[in-house]
Amino acid sequence: MYVPEKVLTNKDLEKIVDTNDEWIRTRTGIVERRVASDDQVTSDLAYLAALEALRSCSLSPKDLDMVIVATNTPDTIFPSVAAKVQGRLAATKAGASDIQSGCTSSVYALTYAAAGIASFLWERVLVIGAEVLTRLLNWEDRSTCVLFGDGAGAVVLGVSPDDKNRVISASLRSDGTKSDLIILPGGLVECPASVEMIEKKLHTIHMKGNDVFKFVNKELPPFLSEFCDESGLALDDVDWWIFHQANYRIVESVLRRLDVSMDKAILNVDKYGNTSSASVFLAFHEAKAEGKVKRGDKVVMVSFGSGMTYGATLIEV
Numbered sequence: 035m036y037v038p039e040k041v042l043t044n045k046d047l048e049k050i051v052d053t054n055d056e057w058i059r060t061r062t063g064i065v066e067r068r069v070a071s072d073d074q075v076t077s078d079l080a081y082l083a084a085l086e087a088l089r090s091c092s093l094s095p096k097d098l099d100m101v102i103v104a105t106n107t108p109d110t111i112f113p114s115v116a117a118k119v120q121g122r123l124a125a126t127k128a129g130a131s132d133i134q135s136g137c138t139s140s141v142y143a144l145t146y147a148a149a150g151i152a153s154f155l156w157e158r159v160l161v162i163g164a165e166v167l168t169r170l171l172n173w174e175d176r177s178t179c180v181l182f183g184d185g186a187g188a189v190v191l192g193v194s195p196d197d198k199n200r201v202i203s204a205s206l207r208s209d210g211t212k213s214d215l216i217i218l219p220g221g222l223v224e225c226p227a228s229v230e231m232i233e234k235k236l237h238t239i240h241m242k243g244n245d246v247f248k249f250v251n252k253e254l255p256p257f258l259s260e261f262c263d264e265s266g267l268a269l270d271d272v273d274w275w276i277f278h279q280a281n282y283r284i285v286e287s288v289l290r291r292l293d294v295s296m297d298k299a300i301l302n303v304d305k306y307g308n309t310s311s312a313s314v315f316l317a318f319h320e321a322k323a324e325g326k327v328k329r330g331d332k333v334v335m336v337s338f339g340s341g342m343t344y345g346a347t348l349i350e351v
């Protein structure tokens with residue numbers, strides 16, 4: 035993983051916008067978040083996380099068949115972040131593509147990579163979740179600007195030499211009728227760049243937070259029950275739940291509905307806020323580094339986001 039050095043605390047935010055540390059902590063669990071420096075773009079964060087991932091499994095960029103970047107905040111719409119990272123790594127035998135499915139992008143990307151490996155299309159795939167969300171926020175809108183942060187996480191998927199250490203199952207869903215719940219409306223085909231568009235701040239993230247909360251609470255519990263059932267697993271058999279780190283209360287409320295203890299949830303939203311596509315990889319990395327998630331553990335990565343997309347991946351570590 036890679037996160038920018040600059041830390042923005044809730045106390046710092048109190049000086050920028052009409053909010054307070056207590057509100058942010060109790061509603062979201064967030065205490066601080068990281069902010070990219072002015073000269074950093076998403077591909078920089080993605081590249082640094084990718085180097086770490088390759089180093090940790092002793093692979094060279096030349097070993098990669100594919101580079102997939104999950105992001106909602108690409109440097110540019112085209113070329114893709116993945117192409118820039120592939121070029122910078124000199125992963126000369128690899129293809130490159132971005133996946134954009136809201137905060138669920140990383141779970142989507144992981145699933146595509148696993149499917150590509152299972153069908154013998156690729157042997158080794160680099161999957162990166164990377165975001166610089168802070169540059170696309172309206173810092174006058176307290177209902178969104180306190181929630182998000184920047185960061186990148188990366189994993190390398192390959193052919194498993196044994197039955198362990200693998201993606202066991204995955205399920206991806208979307209309800210496109212709810213496309214208005216989380217949206218960055220301006221700057222592209224539907225609403226091209228204009229002075230009026232910028233004055234209305236349509237180039238920043240807009241979110242109906244309450245409706246997102248309700249959607250996740252309604253859809254995720256039955257989806258996750260069904261997912262575990264279809265994966266041949268009781269809910270209790272899951273060692274760790276790694277939710278998209280949007281906020282503490284959402285995780286708590288979905289797990290309560292499933293009658294699963296919060297002790298099984300991996301959380302680091304307090305340190306990084308909502309890093310969208312990066313969040314499940316940041317949480318996974320830290321949980322492994324801290325020795326919480328161990329070899330042989332069954333881990334479900336769950337995410338939800340703009341679309342409204344949602345999905346889950348079951349991994350045996």
Ligand code: ACO
Pocket residue numbers: 052053054057058061062136137138176177178180216242243244245246247280281284308310338339340
């Ligand atoms: N500081 C202080 N007060 C605030 C702030 C703030 N930062 N933001 C809102 N408020 C106020 C509101 O103005 C409102 O005041 P009022 O009652 O006087 O009108 C009050 O707090 C309650 O506002 P709500 O929006 O109802 O707050 P809620 O309890 O719903 O919490 C939150 C808001 C945290 C955003 C919640 O709705 C939530 O977690 N939603 C889910 C969002 C999410 O997880 N998105 C993830 C996907 S993001 C992606 O995919 C890119």
